Amino acid sequence: MVAAPRRAVVLVSGGLDSATILAMAAKQGFELYALSFDYGQRHRFELEAAVRVCAAARVKKHVMVPLDLRSFGGSALTDNIAVPKDRSESEMTSGIPITYVPARNTIFLSVALGWAEVLGATDLFIGVNAVDYSGYPDCRPEFIAAFQALANLATKAGVEGDGCWKVHAPLVSLSKAAIILRGRELGVDYSLTHSCYDPDTSGHSCGHCDSCQLRLKGFADAGLIDPAAYVKQ
Amino acid sequence: MVAAPRRAVVLVSGGLDSATILAMAAKQGFELYALSFDYGQRHRFELEAAVRVCAAARVKKHVMVPLDLRSFGGSALTDNIAVPKDRSESEMTSGIPITYVPARNTIFLSVALGWAEVLGATDLFIGVNAVDYSGYPDCRPEFIAAFQALANLATKAGVEGDGCWKVHAPLVSLSKAAIILRGRELGVDYSLTHSCYDPDTSGHSCGHCDSCQLRLKGFADAGLIDPAAYVKQ
Numbered sequence: 001m002v003a004a005p006r007r008a009v010v011l012v013s014g015g016l017d018s019a020t021i022l023a024m025a026a027k028q029g030f031e032l033y034a035l036s037f038d039y040g041q042r043h044r045f046e047l048e049a050a051v052r053v054c055a056a057a058r059v060k061k062h063v064m065v066p067l068d069l070r071s072f073g074g075s076a077l078t079d080n081i082a083v084p085k086d087r088s089e090s091e092m093t094s095g096i097p098i099t100y101v102p103a104r105n106t107i108f109l110s111v112a113l114g115w116a117e118v119l120g121a122t123d124l125f126i127g128v129n130a131v132d133y134s135g136y137p138d139c140r141p142e143f144i145a146a147f148q149a150l151a152n153l154a155t156k157a158g159v160e161g162d163g164c165w166k167v168h169a170p171l172v173s174l175s176k177a178a179i180i181l182r183g184r185e186l187g188v189d190y191s192l193t194h195s196c197y198d199p200d201t202s203g204h205s206c207g208h209c210d211s212c213q214l215r216l217k218g219f220a221d222a223g224l225i226d227p228a229a230y231v232k233q
Numbered sequence: 234m235v236a237a238p239r240r241a242v243v244l245v246s247g248g249l250d251s252a253t254i255l256a257m258a259a260k261q262g263f264e265l266y267a268l269s270f271d272y273g274q275r276h277r278f279e280l281e282a283a284v285r286v287c288a289a290a291r292v293k294k295h296v297m298v299p300l301d302l303r304s305f306g307g308s309a310l311t312d313n314i315a316v317p318k319d320r321s322e323s324e325m326t327s328g329i330p331i332t333y334v335p336a337r338n339t340i341f342l343s344v345a346l347g348w349a350e351v352l353g354a355t356d357l358f359i360g361v362n363a364v365d366y367s368g369y370p371d372c373r374p375e376f377i378a379a380f381q382a383l384a385n386l387a388t389k390a391g392v393e394g395d396g397c398w399k400v401h402a403p404l405v406s407l408s409k410a411a412i413i414l415r416g417r418e419l420g421v422d423y424s425l426t427h428s429c430y431d432p433d434t435s436g437h438s439c440g441h442c443d444s445c446q447l448r449l450k451g452f453a454d455a456g457l458i459d460p461a462a463y464v465k466q
Contacts, residue, residue: 063305072347072348072351102350103344103347103350104347106387106388109343110336110339110340111340113339113340114302114305114335114336115335118335137387137389137391137392140386143383146379146383149379149382150339150379151339153375154336154371155370156335
């Protein structure tokens, strides 16, 4: 008799990082349950990318949870604040960016925790990165460790399984170039992903927001061409 | 010049406990921001009670966040599993009840955290109780402490304010009778609240589910009459 594969819940935004962690979780032998949020993003291209990325990774199930946080306000990703463009690396990495969404990763991991418990899974994957997003409190290793500790106290599985939860954040200390090279090794097709905060109406990336700049630099550092479609300059 | 009142985000289900913590937070001088969730409850009476309770407590703002977790399944409160009736006290308090909703309080506190951060608040109130709900992992003091530790790592306010978050769970070790007596002292009108898991179509409480039994016993122990409307036997 073959043992049933272990299940993992993977947070998938449709960006480069989440496509990579799907491939990493699959490589570790997990059956993949992908979770995305429709939280009132400025545009739909990210969610369309999430659907494409999950299909390519042959996930067992992909759930898109509607979660409208716009009534709270507080971020360039959901409000009508201008997305900053063409910032220098020091501008991008100093302080907490305007694109920080309050408690976002805490909320996403909490919902993932609930679904995982129903599935009988005790593994969560999140594509946070403390190198490029050093200003986001909820992208740091100490945040991930604290969430794992919470999971072990918050759930039936944690209480009965005595510390069985594992929050995987395999990208947390990798550079963007290292992430891309690892994904390529695992066969990730980055043309399916979307990273831009401010695409045009056809979904072409702007090339100038923080996210585009980090992505373009990552491909350049890796010696590769970014397959995303950019607005013609 | 009068200082602006400190703000607190208070989780309000419409039950007896949440009505009591609203009054306790007000007594401490907080300006109240009430948060409820429409998570696919079996019935609407709980949410209607939340609206009444918040109005009576003169909250500054009441937000009802739609959060549909039914696609996850896993609990009598959201699935079509029969609600257990007429259980003995030992049956109610042993093990993790079928009415446990996976990661519910983690999810609710996470969303409260996000809203609080936008409001500039660092105080959250939750009406968990480890006496009557001893089987719920996320109703214990150690869970509350772990969430507070997470909040201090997860947010801008936590990082910049060096451990400023406070998760208030003032009912955690009180008996139901003690909660009711405290609420009465503070002027809470419990006729506005709803506790029953399985009311009739007019909203009358069943009197036999775990929640009704705990409530009835609480009023009896306090030497008071429960003003809720029950189904005629």
